[in-house]
Amino acid sequence: MLDRVMHLLPPELKAVLERLPESAMEQLEEIRIREGRPLELGIRGQSRFAASDGTLRASSDGAYKPTADICRKLLEKITNHSLYAVEEELKRGFITVAGGHRIGLAGRTILDGGNVRGIRDIGGFNIRIAREVVGSGRNLLPKLLDKNRKTIHSTLILAPPQQGKTTIVRDIARSISYGHWGLYEHAAGWSGRKVGIVDERSEIAACVRGIPTFDVGPRTDIMDACPKAEGMMMLLRSMSPEVVIADEIGRPEDGEALREASHAGVSVIATAHAYDLQDARGRPVLRQLLEDGTFTYVVELKRTAEGFMHRVVTADMKDKLPVSAREPTATVARGEQVVGMQRGDVP
């Protein structure tokens, strides 16, 4: 995992991280760098502090503290020495670099008429190492199929942050685009569908200069770094997608665009932050969408030690919430190779 982001780090920081134990390097998910404060690492969902000799500990005492100089060098590296070229990204608070890694930034904001114009004095970095898990949605996809239209039903995927929404939605996009409809036997002859992704955070496809760095399938078009509502309308007008995918919806205009798309005969797959369906109903935009019947299915995701677990419920508000156990989103036969998957992460 670590070697994928090594080229971004200043030599001093690289030296510390290279001394980490092998297992920690493999399962590293987040590197949190705060100027003058202990270096924090996210390893398999747990927080650890790293000392300068590479040992990991739960308490922050004696941990390695990156200096202001290191932070300045890191900022130069991740912005490719060109702060002016990432002004829009700074406004949103994160930069996506080649490979789909998202680097969150924190610092003092610059305001312009009450709106955030950018961040300066950046003192906090959160490097989230992106991973591509091909086949992670293999068990989930067959449950969402629309047998009449030979495509996928409109689906809302719910989960708290860091539970694998983006990973799953990327795998679904790829499968639909390739026409790999999973285990469902009637879908054997179905062709792939044109997929349009509105990738506001550049996380699903991780585009670098408009070209996806993750494999999102041969029939996929991506509107990169585009506001979701506008991007969906643009895709509908210009690229005639059969499935539209958007990440992390939540604003009123997102809801409007989703409604528009679903009435245009396009299947919509969206993700949102919520623990479960009950939780989602507490958010006005999601509640309205669910009541309008924009989505046929709602998927609740959870990441456990055994991997991604999911539960599919129908979005119909009249139904009582069926209580069923969560199931894994993918099963991997013994010895089968899954690209990008780490042993122990997903069964």
Place this chain on the structure above:
Amino acid sequence: MIKLLGAVLILFAGTMIGFQQAARLAARPRQLRQLAHALQRLETEIGYGHTPLPEALDRTADAVPEPLAELFRDAAERVRGPEGLTFRESWEQAMTSGWGSTALRQTEQSVLLRLGSTLGISDKEDQLKHIHLALLQLKAEEDAAREDQSRYEKMWKSLGVLIAVLVVILMV
């Protein structure tokens, strides 16, 4: 006979030194003009293209003739290098190591070094302001250089020959 040969050699050398000085005087305003063009190109890349600096420097290098192109190309290469240099460090190294091959002087170098310490670390507007300032300073230098050229170019050409003649006369 040997004296005659020596006199011819001295005359030839004196003339060449004079012409070379004159050529340096003529090259300076030309290179200053090219440098201004290069910075304007950089301004466009940053202002309209939002091109990241290493790439912007490469494109700038393609747009200007040698020896100036080498300065920009060298800076771009150093910043991409494995040592993890900051932009400022790579720019400074490139400007000092390649400076000797140009006809430019200390004042222009300090203008460029000052520009290098601000490039890449602020927003677009600020970047454009700094480039603009550097352009103004270079323009002033260029005017002065042109004046020098018109005043001293001819003088150096004849001075070289005349001094050589004087040396020959003193020898004889």
